[in-house]
Amino acid sequence: MSGQPADGPPAGEPDGRRRPGRRPGSADTRGQILAAARETFAEKGFDKATVRGIARQAGVDPALVHHYFASKEGMFVAAMELPVEPESLIPMIVSGPREEVGERLTRFVLTMTSAAEARQPVLALARTAMTNDRMAAMIREFVTHAILNRVAEALQIPPIRTEAAFAQLFGVVLMRYVVKLEPLASVDVEELVELLAPTIQRYLDDSG
Amino acid sequence: MSGQPADGPPAGEPDGRRRPGRRPGSADTRGQILAAARETFAEKGFDKATVRGIARQAGVDPALVHHYFASKEGMFVAAMELPVEPESLIPMIVSGPREEVGERLTRFVLTMTSAAEARQPVLALARTAMTNDRMAAMIREFVTHAILNRVAEALQIPPIRTEAAFAQLFGVVLMRYVVKLEPLASVDVEELVELLAPTIQRYLDDSG
8 A cells, every 4th residue: 555665666766765865857856746745735635635636736747756755645754754654653553562562652652752853843733733724634634544544453443542542642742842841841751651651552452 | 829819809899700790990900901911921921920010011909900810820711711720620630539530530621622612712822832932831831830730739649640641631632623533523522531531540540
């Protein structure tokens, strides 16, 4: 689905997303596609945006879009400068011992957001969601279909449980880095993992 | 502290906050005080704002401010149009069986925020916190000192546990009403209480 790049890139070039240094076509083709993607996602939402429509908006061939981005999800992640792609996040969540999924996911989210350059694009998206219904819809569609529903399906739990886990982790990131509640803002990641992981584990457990 | 109004109002009038129909002094004195409070809180934060400073800003006697508002907390709640005051919220949380505190608080927050007119001022504050560091500081100080630390003290748990509970409940309200994740946005309150109350209970429990 959104796995590894499959569509034949011109001349078998490597995926531009992973080696941004190598750019066949115009030097700014990738940037053009991303600008078109941002416009299209904002206008149509995540679900209704298509690779074809984004290619048209960018004035390039859809094959070229596929050359740079393996999937619509990958394009969204690049366009919004998100720090992690569903195709690497989801295996990390669902593989490994089920009884450690809470700890694994909590530690991953807190470690990732410790880096300012990783969390800033996430918080920027959250800001636009707070003030713009259309952007909120775009984010909702991406989060729902690219992440939460897939995790729920892989773990065989109802989607509301992945949503509760997401609300807990997102709430903590917000309180830690935006509202800056103390001591939440300054305790170390491992102390937070110990506090929060049982919550996430309960939501994502088989037993519920 | 922030309990019932105590300071002598002019001519023993009832507290204007509870019976807004009766207003001794100029018809708009209360509105003037609230406007001054909003300015002062935004400028100085919650901790450094004083009743005296707000009275000066409003051009009224501090006794008159005390006549309308029992406490700085009460003034903040009125100025920001928040749906609940710490002096009624906190007893609700800490009284009643300790083993039901999670359920009690979760149901209260979800029921309160079901009403658009109750949640809108809360979400408006959250929006300003997301985009304005000074407002974020003001909100942090209020939430910390008027609510979270007091609950932690009353329940004899470390403040980080009330912060984790707050992050969970706030995250859910955000996902339910702003991002509108489904099914989270449309399930009824009791289904959410069942899902979330054990989390809140664990954070607020003696045993931790």
